[in-house]
Amino acid sequence: MSAKKLGLREKYSKMTRDLSWEPSYQPMEKIYPQTEMEGLKIEDWDKWEDPFRLTMDAYWKYQAEKERKLYAIIEAFAQNNGQLNVTDARYINALKLFLNGVSPLEYAAHRGFAMAGRQLPGVGAQVACQMQSVDELRHVQTQVHTISHYNKYFNGLDDFRHKHDNVWYLSVPKSFFDDAMTAGPFEFITAISFSFEYVLTNLLFMPFMSGAAYNGDMATVTFGFSAQSDEARHMTLGLEVIKFMLEQHPDNVPIVQRWIDKWFWRGYRLLSLVSMMMDYMLPKKVMSWKEAWEMYFVQNGGALFEDLARYGIRMPKYWEQTVAGMDHLSHQTWNTFYTHNHAAAFHTWMPEEDEMQWLASKYPESFDKYYRPRWEHYKKLEEEGKDFSNPSLPMLCQTCQIPMFYTEADDPTTISYRVSEYKGDKYHTCSDGCKDIFDHEPEKYIQAWLPVHQIFQGNCGGGSLEEVLDWYRLNQGVENVKYHLSEDFSNWKKWKGLDPETESDDEPRQVSNG
Amino acid sequence: MQIDIKTADVTPLRQTFKHVQERIGDNKPASRYQEATIALQPEANFHYRPYWDSANELYDKNRTAIVMEDWYAFRDPRQFYYGSWTIARAKQQDSTERNFSFVEQRDLLSLMSDEWRQVVADVLLPLRHVEYGANLNNYYVTSYGYGAAITQLTAFAGMDRLGIAQYLSRIGLILDGNTGELLNQAKEDWLQAERWQSLRRLMEDLLVVEDWFELLVAQTLVLDGLLYPLVYERMDKAVSENGGSSLAMLTEFMSEWFGESKRWVDATLKTAAQESEANREQLQSWINHWLPKVEAALLPVAERVFESEAEDVLEELKTELSVRLKKKCTLELS
Numbered sequence: 001m002s003a004k005k006l007g008l009r010e011k012y013s014k015m016t017r018d019l020s021w022e023p024s025y026q027p028m029e030k031i032y033p034q035t036e037m038e039g040l041k042i043e044d045w046d047k048w049e050d051p052f053r054l055t056m057d058a059y060w061k062y063q064a065e066k067e068r069k070l071y072a073i074i075e076a077f078a079q080n081n082g083q084l085n086v087t088d089a090r091y092i093n094a095l096k097l098f099l100n101g102v103s104p105l106e107y108a109a110h111r112g113f114a115m116a117g118r119q120l121p122g123v124g125a126q127v128a129c130q131m132q133s134v135d136e137l138r139h140v141q142t143q144v145h146t147i148s149h150y151n152k153y154f155n156g157l158d159d160f161r162h163k164h165d166n167v168w169y170l171s172v173p174k175s176f177f178d179d180a181m182t183a184g185p186f187e188f189i190t191a192i193s194f195s196f197e198y199v200l201t202n203l204l205f206m207p208f209m210s211g212a213a214y215n216g217d218m219a220t221v222t223f224g225f226s227a228q229s230d231e232a233r234h235m236t237l238g239l240e241v242i243k244f245m246l247e248q249h250p251d252n253v254p255i256v257q258r259w260i261d262k263w264f265w266r267g268y269r270l271l272s273l274v275s276m277m278m279d280y281m282l283p284k285k286v287m288s289w290k291e292a293w294e295m296y297f298v299q300n301g302g303a304l305f306e307d308l309a310r311y312g313i314r315m316p317k318y319w320e321q322t323v324a325g326m327d328h329l330s331h332q333t334w335n336t337f338y339t340h341n342h343a344a345a346f347h348t349w350m351p352e353e354d355e356m357q358w359l360a361s362k363y364p365e366s367f368d369k370y371y372r373p374r375w376e377h378y379k380k381l382e383e384e385g386k387d388f389s390n391p392s393l394p395m396l397c398q399t400c401q402i403p404m405f406y407t408e409a410d411d412p413t414t415i416s417y418r419v420s421e422y423k424g425d426k427y428h429t430c431s432d433g434c435k436d437i438f439d440h441e442p443e444k445y446i447q448a449w450l451p452v453h454q455i456f457q458g459n460c461g462g463g464s465l466e467e468v469l470d471w472y473r474l475n476q477g478v479e480n481v482k483y484h485l486s487e488d489f490s491n492w493k494k495w496k497g498l499d500p501e502t503e504s505d506d507e508p509r510q511v512s513n514g
Numbered sequence: 515m516q517i518d519i520k521t522a523d524v525t526p527l528r529q530t531f532k533h534v535q536e537r538i539g540d541n542k543p544a545s546r547y548q549e550a551t552i553a554l555q556p557e558a559n560f561h562y563r564p565y566w567d568s569a570n571e572l573y574d575k576n577r578t579a580i581v582m583e584d585w586y587a588f589r590d591p592r593q594f595y596y597g598s599w600t601i602a603r604a605k606q607q608d609s610t611e612r613n614f615s616f617v618e619q620r621d622l623l624s625l626m627s628d629e630w631r632q633v634v635a636d637v638l639l640p641l642r643h644v645e646y647g648a649n650l651n652n653y654y655v656t657s658y659g660y661g662a663a664i665t666q667l668t669a670f671a672g673m674d675r676l677g678i679a680q681y682l683s684r685i686g687l688i689l690d691g692n693t694g695e696l697l698n699q700a701k702e703d704w705l706q707a708e709r710w711q712s713l714r715r716l717m718e719d720l721l722v723v724e725d726w727f728e729l730l731v732a733q734t735l736v737l738d739g740l741l742y743p744l745v746y747e748r749m750d751k752a753v754s755e756n757g758g759s760s761l762a763m764l765t766e767f768m769s770e771w772f773g774e775s776k777r778w779v780d781a782t783l784k785t786a787a788q789e790s791e792a793n794r795e796q797l798q799s800w801i802n803h804w805l806p807k808v809e810a811a812l813l814p815v816a817e818r819v820f821e822s823e824a825e826d827v828l829e830e831l832k833t834e835l836s837v838r839l840k841k842k843c844t845l846e847l848s
Contacts, residue, residue: 005691006693010694014687015683015684019642019643019645019679019683020643021701021714023718023721024718025714025715026718026721030722056603056674056680057677060603060604060607060677063604064601065604071597084524104556107555107556107662108556118653119657126650130649130653130669131673133653134673137666137669138596138600141597142596152526152528152529158531160531161531161533161554165559166559174556179562181564182561184566447562
């Protein structure tokens with residue numbers, strides 16, 4: 001034959017985009033009904049650059065190698081009672097937050113990328129989204145399998161599916177993904193692939209996985225390493241999709257900018273859960289929230305947005321407020337969970353003196369001035385056997401669904417709240433960022449299943465706190481108490497051979513920080 | 515910190531997660547498949563109606579006419595979750611790779627007569643577009659279906675179909691010495707040649723089916739249930755008898771895949787059919803609706819291989835499918 005042989009790139013093209021065809025028996029808009037709904041203009045899908053060229057045979061080969069290794073380590077971990085090697089049973093609470101709050105998001109990502117992989121009309125984008133979809137299924141399943149062993153020995157992990165759908169603070173991560181998935185395919189992929197995976201993943205995934213490494217959790221850190229190459233692929237997809245949309249038509253720029261603004265702020269609010277995990281829940285700290293935000297958002301994110309400036313894209317709106325808030329975010333969040341521990345499926349505690357010193361050194365502007373006195377007060381109450389707890393129901397932000405406890409960016413003594421009026425009703429939001437998001441799509445956000453409103457409307461089991469907690473299926477007295485009163489703590493002492501009889505109740509954590 | 519685990523008394527507090535325990539019974543250890551599957555999909559308190567389907571919730575049982583008391587009544591007989599699926603495929607991929615290099619190194623496809631090489635190129639290569647359509651259809655089910663027990667299977671199957679489309683493309687590249695000319699011709703045929711138009715119309719019609727369970731039945735039971743035996747059993751056999759036995763080495767993945775995949779398809783249909791008379795009637799009516807269309811679409815393709823015997827071959831395949839349906843799914847073929 002005289003024709004020229006195909007190069008690698010052309011060969012890959014034969015394996016993917018050449019598989020599709022221009023339909024003639026059914027109209028394109030019926031096969032891909034979501035293409036135009038978001039107002040985005042795509043002129044040429046052939047301009048899509050495949051961010052990674054992976055055929056299925058290679059995919060199976062690489063992924064199976066990783067799975068074999070991972071499961072071998074999980075098995076060995078279980079066999080050797082590896083859970084006893086973590087720094088301290090307080091660490092398990094980070095896993096509780098992860099399994100109840102984050103793993104279900106991996107499932108949501110699996111379904112969301114399946115939808116994008118079916119609805120985006122270019123094969124290159126379809127294949128990338130479908131691969132990510134099945135990767136995300138991998139992540140939720142391997143996380144469940146990894147944490148399954150911990151679930152056999154610790155409380156607060158065994159009902160993560162029910163809790164994710166029902167418990168108040170888990171509506172924060174849940175509504176985040178519900179929001180992205182109920183949008184169109186382009187907004188979804190901007191929200192998750194770009195704003196979340198590309199800009200913020202180092203602030204979600206990294207702290208949990210590094211936290212595992214620092215705290216002797218071999219099983220979870222192995223999962224983390226195993227998922228790293230998947231994450232790298234997902235991040236390249238995030239950047240490609242942004243550049244593709246921006247290069248296709250100048251009219252796309254303001255739409256994409258608004259999505260970036262929205263999803264940056266949504267993501268930042270979601271990360272408040274991570275901030276308290278980093279600063280308070282890890283017995284052995286990796287870095288402070290403030291250091292992480294400076295490194296991964298201010299520096300790395302700043303460089304990224306400089307690079308995107310040539311497309312007419314600027315830094316996400318209100319990013320300055322996140323910098324102003326760095327000194328307060330984790331402390332205010334932890335305070336809320338500590339005072340509402342009775343309604344949470346994990347344990348809280350007050351930091352030890354050495355941890356207070358660490359916090360003071362990481363937050364010289366704020367910790368000793370605003371938070372240490374409060375913590376010392378709580379500790380005193382604990383010592384008197386009168387643990388402080390707040391039985392009232394907080395007002396929630398209509399957008400991010402976090403209780404309205406954040407303070408104004410320029411004044412840590414004033415609670416920040418904003419009000420919008422829509423069709424004669426008032427809606428409250430926690431910040432300028434959340435208010436903007438509400439005001440742009442009020443019809444969407446008035447639908448929010450706000451946990452506190454739902455309780456008051458009688459949709460959560462009854463009128464008393466106890467009935468609501470039963471409806472949450474919180475194992476009361478076991479899952480929802482302060483750490484020093486918990487079964488996790490007494491079991492830990494038993495398993496580690498630290499005689500519980502000789503431990504007095506008011507000095508419970510002499511065993512920690514090993 | 516060193517710990518002496520010999521002295522540590524570590525009795526588990528529980529065997530598995532609540533949503534798993536509720537379905538498998540108290541104090542039973544759960545399998546990896548069960549923990550990775552049962553109740554994994556969100557079920558309640560969705561926040562916003564989708565912009566793309568404001569009549570339904572984000573996850574909604576009403577996107578199909580099939581009604582189930584429990585969407586986790588479905589069980590995959592292969593017990594696939596991501597890990598077991600990808601490890602199974604990697605093994606098959608490994609032997610497929612060896613088969614491809616064996617055939618390529620010895621140039622075994624050249625042993626076929628030109629006439630039969632042409633048959634293979636004419637029939638096999640346009641099917642990569644069918645595989646791509648099947649990929650999208652499976653992903654439609656994963657997107658809008660209800661319950662992880664089914665939707666994860668179509669995610670795996672969707673990726674499998676992309677893999678098969680890629681294996682078919684490689685066969686085309688072996689046949690034409692890596693120029694892509696045969697694949698271009700095959701695409702031209704798919705778009706224009708009379709032989710392929712009813713099948714292409716069928717694929718495009720499937721791409722707009724709204725009820726995800728109907729699509730599952732039409733694609734994975736009716737279409738695949740006739741197409742795979744036609745191509746990867748009957749045609750492979752005919753090609754083998756005509757000097758092309760090496761082709762079977764290149765399509766081994768496909769025939770193995772079908773033998774394995776029909777097990778979950780059968781189990782899924784059987785569970786749905788046994789749930790209620792209404793489900794059974796609905797499934798039956800979908801089968802009756804799609805079967806004649808599939809038959810008509812496959813006939814011209816079969817004729818390219820079996821000429822005047824094509825109708826008889828399809829009749830036999832229909833009988834086999836009917837036996838399979840009755841035995842494995844408790845359903846009938848009209």
